[in-house]
Amino acid sequence: xxxxxxxxxxxxxxxxxxxxxxxxxxxxxxxxxxxxxxxxxxxxxxxxxxxxxxxxxxxxxxxxxxxxxxxxxxxxxxxxxxxxxxxxxxxxxxxxxxxxxxxxxxxxxxxxxxxxxxxxxxxxxxxxxxxxxxxxxxxxxxxxxxxxxxxxxxxxxxxxxxxxxxxxxxxxxxxxxxxxxxxxxxxxxxxxxxxxxxxxxxxxxxxxxxxxxxxxxxxxxxxxxxxxxxxxxxxxxxxxxxxxxxxxxxxxxxxxxxxxxxxxxxxxxxxxxxxxxxxxxxxxxxxxxxxxxxxxxxxxxxxxxxxxxxxxxxxxx
Amino acid sequence: xxxxxxxxxxxxxxxxxxxxxxxxxxxxxxxxxxxxxxxxxxxxxxxxxxxxxxxxxxxxxxxxxxxxxxxxxxxxxxxxxxxxxxxxxxxxxxxxxxxxxxxxxxxxxxxxxxxxxxxxxxxxxxxxxxxxxxxxxxxxxxxxxxxxxxxxxxxxxxxxxxxxxxxxxxxxxxxxxxxxxxxxxxxxxxxxxxxxxxxxxxxxxxxxxxxxxxxxxxxxxxxxxxxxxxxxxxxxxxxxxxxxxxxxxxxxxxxxxxxxxxxxxxxxxxxxxxxxxxxxxxxxxxxxxxxxxxxxxxxxxxxxxxxxxxxxxxxxx
Numbered sequence: 001x002x003x004x005x006x007x008x009x010x011x012x013x014x015x016x017x018x019x020x021x022x023x024x025x026x027x028x029x030x031x032x033x034x035x036x037x038x039x040x041x042x043x044x045x046x047x048x049x050x051x052x053x054x055x056x057x058x059x060x061x062x063x064x065x066x067x068x069x070x071x072x073x074x075x076x077x078x079x080x081x082x083x084x085x086x087x088x089x090x091x092x093x094x095x096x097x098x099x100x101x102x103x104x105x106x107x108x109x110x111x112x113x114x115x116x117x118x119x120x121x122x123x124x125x126x127x128x129x130x131x132x133x134x135x136x137x138x139x140x141x142x143x144x145x146x147x148x149x150x151x152x153x154x155x156x157x158x159x160x161x162x163x164x165x166x167x168x169x170x171x172x173x174x175x176x177x178x179x180x181x182x183x184x185x186x187x188x189x190x191x192x193x194x195x196x197x198x199x200x201x202x203x204x205x206x207x208x209x210x211x212x213x214x215x216x217x218x219x220x221x222x223x224x225x226x227x228x229x230x231x232x233x234x235x236x237x238x239x240x241x242x243x244x245x246x247x248x249x250x251x252x253x254x255x256x257x258x259x260x261x262x263x264x265x266x267x268x269x270x271x272x273x274x275x276x277x278x279x280x281x282x283x284x285x286x287x288x289x290x291x292x293x294x295x296x297x298x299x300x301x302x303x304x305x306x307x308x309x310x311x312x313x314x315x316x317x
Numbered sequence: 318x319x320x321x322x323x324x325x326x327x328x329x330x331x332x333x334x335x336x337x338x339x340x341x342x343x344x345x346x347x348x349x350x351x352x353x354x355x356x357x358x359x360x361x362x363x364x365x366x367x368x369x370x371x372x373x374x375x376x377x378x379x380x381x382x383x384x385x386x387x388x389x390x391x392x393x394x395x396x397x398x399x400x401x402x403x404x405x406x407x408x409x410x411x412x413x414x415x416x417x418x419x420x421x422x423x424x425x426x427x428x429x430x431x432x433x434x435x436x437x438x439x440x441x442x443x444x445x446x447x448x449x450x451x452x453x454x455x456x457x458x459x460x461x462x463x464x465x466x467x468x469x470x471x472x473x474x475x476x477x478x479x480x481x482x483x484x485x486x487x488x489x490x491x492x493x494x495x496x497x498x499x500x501x502x503x504x505x506x507x508x509x510x511x512x513x514x515x516x517x518x519x520x521x522x523x524x525x526x527x528x529x530x531x532x533x534x535x536x537x538x539x540x541x542x543x544x545x546x547x548x549x550x551x552x553x554x555x556x557x558x559x560x561x562x563x564x565x566x567x568x569x570x571x572x573x574x575x576x577x578x579x580x581x582x583x584x585x586x587x588x589x590x591x592x593x594x595x596x597x598x599x600x601x602x603x604x605x606x607x608x609x610x611x612x613x614x615x616x617x618x619x620x621x622x623x624x625x626x627x628x629x630x631x632x633x634x
Contacts, residue, residue, distance in 0.1 A: 044480060045488020046522050051504060052487060052495040103452060108423075108444035127425035128503065131448070132495050135420060138452065139486035142459045146479035154471040161478055162463035163361060169456035170369060171362020178369040178449050186445065187368060205363050 025073050026066035032091050055125050055133035060098040063116035068093045068214045075218020089217045092144040096168050099137035102130050159220045167213035176206025208240025342390050343383035349408045372442050372450035377415040380433035385410045385531045392535020402468050406534050409461040413485050416454035419447050476537045484530035493523025525557025
């Protein structure tokens with residue numbers, strides 16, 4: 001028998017565990033959202049109009065890696081939080097993510113026709129329906145967080161509401177989207193080019209804030225102590241940075257069929273992205289697709305030498 | 318001295334008290350929103366981008382009767398809730414109301430240029446900014462509700478979050494907006510005309526749900542007992558109905574300069590509105606503007622013979 005390099009074997013196993021657990025969270029999140037977005041109205045609702053439900057389901061079901069719910073579930077697992085609780089918080093976060101995609105794809109925003117390999121919500125339905133579905137999903141996220149199934153303690157649910165609102169709103173994701181449009185010269189063609197720090201803030205808000213919330217939500221659900229929370233916040237921030245770099249590089253070098261959305265758009269729109277940062281740093285632009293995959297691993301190396309609260313966090317490393 | 322009809326005198330006084338208290342809530346809500354939407358980021362926010370803040374402030378400050386916050390404050394006052402608490406909940410509700418106006422006015426929705434006598438958000442800024450400002454205001458509403466200043470008890474804040482999410486979302490306001498577009502024949506030109514019950518459900522969701530929440534929020538803040546809650550729910554529902562009738566009639570007969578927005582649009586868009594209901598009932602369409610004002614008093618008569626929890630509710634009658 002051929003000898004197996006132990007280091008190599010370990011790396012392969014970690015990847016398999018990661019893929020397996022990611023897939024399980026994706027499956028569970030899909031089933032949960034499907035149940036939450038059923039046709040029957042619940043207490044406090046008058047009716048669930050069929051077309052609105054259809055668009056909300058189209059925009060949130062049947063696709064996506066469910067990376068954000070995965071972060072919630074795995075971070076919460078560090079503190080022995082029951083999976084049904086963290087899946088609820090993950091579903092809420094995914095609703096916010098999916099709403100932001102539906103609104104981002106609108107003609108007045110990024111004007112995208114393709115998302116997750118399918119027509120975007122306004123293409124499959126119409127603009128008004130996509131706007132309302134986004135509004136409905138954003139609102140629904142807070143409904144989910146407020147439910148007892150998310151956590152038995154009101155304080156915990158309330159902290160999730162507060163943290164998600166700040167991550168998603170004016171000072172988080174929505175703010176980042178506005179900075180992104182401004183950086184394209186959308187409001188002032190003569191706007192000065194952003195510096196490295198500006199691009200980092202933009203990306204930390206636009207993409208980073210929700211990924212960071214995913215990790216932080218785990219610590220809130222788990223009633224973690226301050227140092228554990230800080231560790232997960234730092235992990236979430238680093239992951240957010242790595243994720244955005246990978247996404248930007250995929251836009252430059254990815255194949256639309258593989259990526260599931262139109263590529264090459266950031267450069268055309270003069271987006272303030274990672275490739276812009278590479279140029280700022282005087283480096284050569286990336287030349288292969290594998291660069292993107294590698295940068296997705298940045299976050300792992302960021303945390304690799306850190307001491308984790310419990311050994312079961314291996315899947316996050 | 319001329320003799321004064323006592324019934325007439327009483328009516329005049331009630332109206333003056335109503336106007337005075339409405340104006341005070343409007344003033345306090347304006348000041349509170351101005352403070353909440355200050356430029357400095359708060360804990361959990363990275364930055365508050367200037368343009369986004371400008372549009373959010375434009376869409377939420379400097380106009381509006383603040384009827385919804387008024388309902389929260391006055392309903393909460395029935396239970397001796399401190400005014401600073403009910404103003405917070407009222408400000409959250411107003412954020413939801415203002416976001417819905419910004420999105421409703423978009424070209425893909427109702428395509429309105431005028432709101433509260435000023436250009437609509439997408440006219441004063443641009444479409445993308447109006448979309449993001451709406452998203453930001455909706456998100457901000459839940460941030461406000463989650464704060465300790467809204468109520469010292471986490472359970473109460475959480476109940477407000479849940480009730481607002483259901484009133485505003487899929488099974489409430491957003492659902493009603495979708496039904497409204499469908500009733501215009503937006504998605505199917507051959508859609509059958511709505512019956513009286515359909516129009517009532519549509520309006521209860523589109524406009525009624527937030528007004529009803531205003532009243533219910535008062536009972537939540539006041540930890541009211543079940544019969545008190547039910548009374549305020551019924552009051553809120555009746556007020557919502559009356560309000561929508563008045564609004565529809567203003568669209569038929571109002572002067573844009575007085576109403577502060579374009580009129581005559583509902584008929585052009587074949588909206589399912591109160592005038593449609595009047596026709597369904599075989600009645601003559603209303604012929605004077607005063608009909609609208611009178612129908613706004615419907616809610617008062619709905620509750621006039623009810624026994625209220627405490628005498629200080631007079632201003633709501």
